[in-house]
Amino acid sequence: MKKTFIIFLSSGLLVAGLFTSCKKEIGSLNGPSADDLIKNPTRFELNNLVVGTESGMRNNLDFYLDATGMIGREMYRFAGSEPRYTGDLLGKDNAQPNNNTFYLTNSWNSRYRVVKNCNLLIQGAANSTSITAEQKKGYAGFAKTIKAYELLLNLNLTYTNGVRIEVADPNNPGPFLGYDESLTAIANLLDEGKTDLTGSEILFTLSDGFALAKNGSAVTAAGLLRFNRALAARVAVYRKQWGPALTALNESFFGLNDDLTDGFYHVYSTGPNDQTNLAFFPQNNTGEVRLAHPSYVADITPGDDRIGKATLRTEAASFDELTSNRDVWVYTSNLAPMPIIRQEELILIYAEAKAQLEQLPDAITAINRIRGEHNLTPYAGAVSKEALITENLRQRRFSLYFEGHRWVDMRRYGRLNELPKDRPTDDVFDKMPRPQTEGQ
Template identity: 60%
Template sequence: MKQHSILLFSAMLLGLGACQKGEIPNLNTPVASEIITNGTKEQIDNLAVAMESGMRPTLNTYFDAIGIQGREIYRFSGSEPRYTTELMGTSPLDNNTFYTTNPWASRYRVVRQANILMDAVNASSRLSANEKKGYLGYAKTVMAYQLLIALNMQYTNGIRTEVKDPNNLGPIKGYPESLADIAAMLDEGKADLTGSEIVFPVSVVTDVTPAKLLQFNRALAARVAIYRQQWAVALTALNESFFDLNGDFNKGYVHIFSANSGDLLNPVFLPQNNAGEQRLAHPSYATQIAPGDDRIGKATLRAAPASLDGLSSNRDVWIHRSNTAPVYIIRNEELILIYAEAKINLNQLPDAIVALNRIRTGHNLSVYPGAASQAALITEMLHQRRYSLFAEGHRWIDMRRYGRLNQLPLDRPGDKVWDKFPIPLPESNQ
């Protein structure tokens, strides 16, 4: 897999000037404006590398914040008490602190970089039409993914989907409208990637081709479709993705990290049995897992339990097993579960059971023994998503989508499960 080495120019783009509205870097800088109007192929490639690399900062904050809400994890930190107070619901969420402002700023910074890249590509006389389509299709796919992450946190508070002009931002739109815009952006990316040429570095997948980036785009489109309850649309997108009912669960697209100079280490990694910063499995993960389920290996026993603020766990989250381990964006196991969900909601229950049994038997379990009803299979599907996608950023969103947040455990008197995060203060002031 390719290394995310960031050239000096790309590093400059990551820190362009003072932040404007919504923490989006200013387009109107000499460096950016010169490249937009007269960029070389190397400079445009650097823009693409910077855009892709920018997806990785604050992933730990995002996964921790929504993992705590989904009661998948505890996050213990001697220097940050808000993991076990505000994020667990003992006091209101803060609209001007690290868990709100940092993920928002990071995601919109990438969106801004994607817009700069698209402007530079559209203005370039050095690229063929099909080469331009490759850059544009990938930029729109990345932009849609970043907006989806922001929307996952904001939910009904909504997000801005139109931010091309930092001095004239579009309105904050509601949840359905934002999802529709994200789906449309992915469709535009699909159209661009069709018949394109990829002549720039890409690290989310090995041996990159236009077809592979198109499959990435369609996999994300399937995820968005189930959020919109568009079940037939989800199945169509799956058929155009890398979905393989009998394939490797872990085939997919990833963020890459390394210890090389100028690169990032995996920010989500914490060692087992760590005495300081700790990311722990919620106790219910182990107590509610079926006997023999090999997914217990995602929550390994500690040498000694860890406790803080009335919370305790004896298991570490063990998803990322080194500081250079990749972080999955989307993988085939999720696509199989999307297929099952769509089939259930279309009342095509035998197909859904086949998919659920693929997950079950793939994790050392017997075939599904329960009722072949829509309600029972939804519960089974959510259960399998819980264990297959543990700590990958889905449980809270899944329970919210099905109106089941009240089924998540409350560990102490006064704890709450929030359904959304507040819009960051700098953004709400606009």
Template identity: 55%
Template structure:
């Protein structure tokens, strides 16, 4: 892991031009200067850098989960591994020393490390720089981000494991191969973040991705939304509902209310890595053919999230006639978590508790919003889970959920095999840099 951190700070952050307060190297004397008697500007820069760092390699993360979950094809003339390794083409397997795992995995620990540096800096922060209530807000935000970043990594590696982030970068713990234990640690970070944010005062700046959630109350709602997702993953249904009630979940609210990674084309900032011009050639993100073929007639989500190409895109035996259009510009935000997901988490928890009328109300909120008639199928747990997964597939398309959902419900074997020698992978390998420690 120490090698991993050196790698990301020495290479990946050079690529991103040290955006918005990210530290060039987390193992240099610069860190020592920041954590001893920091100024308010130092603390603000650490927060801004941590938030900005969440964007690093988010495109690689979403591309990977989208390809593995057969939501899309990633055609790239300069990078054939999207259609070989990721789809198991021929004898190909997922490589533990390749960009699609090493880069997003490292980027998440980079953010966690910066958050620990922020918390270390708070220990010597003078009261005239930040009051106790303000320090609590810094710490609660840092803990929330650590939990969220760890969640993304265990999403990728599952039972291949992950390390629990720790403050002491010289004494890292072992790789934990039980994803439940890792998710429990995610919850511990999130719960600590909630406790510290409670009664705190937020004075640090956040991007417009946090619009509506920039004060302590808003950050607690964001924290609890992520916690609800994790509790659903852990099958803690009642606890998930409690977390939802403390989040920004609103059964009748706007579906797109939520927290986002913000991007721009301003000098020195990052542009949206998922945007590609429709009808492009060479570099393409195209929907898997089943996305349109399996949609219910009238469902508007297929046309809201994809568009028909002027001519079909084909590569190495794969073809699609629809571009991804979720991100209409280089400045478009990328969702971290939205109310639409929260409504579906609520529906899932209610189904699993056999509270079917409540679940159907939530499912109908989604269905009717997307031009479908209210649910009229069987009122059984199995039928409602099928309905839930359909709506999660189309509502949360390319937001990093389908592959995980099918793994959670042991349905990866239902994903299509497009070429005779392709495979469906259930998890990423641990990066080689981790296994060499």
């Protein structure tokens, strides 16, 4: 594996760094400005911006997982110097998520920095005279796909408070759109990305995380298109568009009998100016810990191998009237890859769409694919749409644990009231506020 010299925008400044990739591609070391990247960039400058965009996607994801995991009652984040995890995020004593606090703003700002990179890439590729029309489409298709994904993560946080979609002009950003409008805009971006990727030529390389998908490796236009359609399937179920979800799945890397880990990932390294996976904490850590919510263990079926995502500690940890004796053990080293989207989720999307369309035998087949993979007997519950949706949500809970889905899933099915409250004054919130810097 070689290293790629990259540039990426961080708080409006061009920063140099290293990121794991498969090909050496060194552009201008003099630090090209944003204007250079828009007016007529070279292929080297565009390629550096692509890799910088992928690198930036990883920034502050630990805060995103902590926020969604805490509110979704998947886990506890204990930090002796930071009581807002167990206070604000759990609603202790009428506390609420704050609009100017790290657990919101760190992740939110990182996502929009990547969106800014994507906008530069779209504009730069369109104006570049050193690449062909097909190559322009490749850059634009990648950028629109990543932009849509980053906007979706922020929308997952703010829900009906919405997101800004049009931010290409920082001095005149577009308005906040409501939840449904935002989802529609994100879906449209993915569709535009699909159109661009179709018939495109890919000049750039991506990290090994985009080469892990056995049926959809994104080193080609076809692979990036499969990645795009997998994300489109996720957005379609959020929009309750079950037929389009299945269509998108059929165009993605979905395979009912394929390896559940097949997919696209963020990857990490200890190389200079790279980063490690900050969602990893060692087992039996003290002080700074991530612990499985007790309900994860209480609710899991005996024999389910997904109990391995919540390993037993040698000693329970307690803080702020909360206690758990299980560590979160999803990312088992500081170099463990973090999924963007993988086969197990696609199979569960398929099951959900089939159940909603009342194609119940197909839904059961998919659910049993997941159950069997985790040492469970075939589904033997009621055969109805409602029962299978409940079963699918259960499988999503354990299969996609600490990947940022539980809170979103319970919210989109109106089941937040089923999440446990550990203390008498706790609350379960349905959204985060808009960050203070965005105005109201």
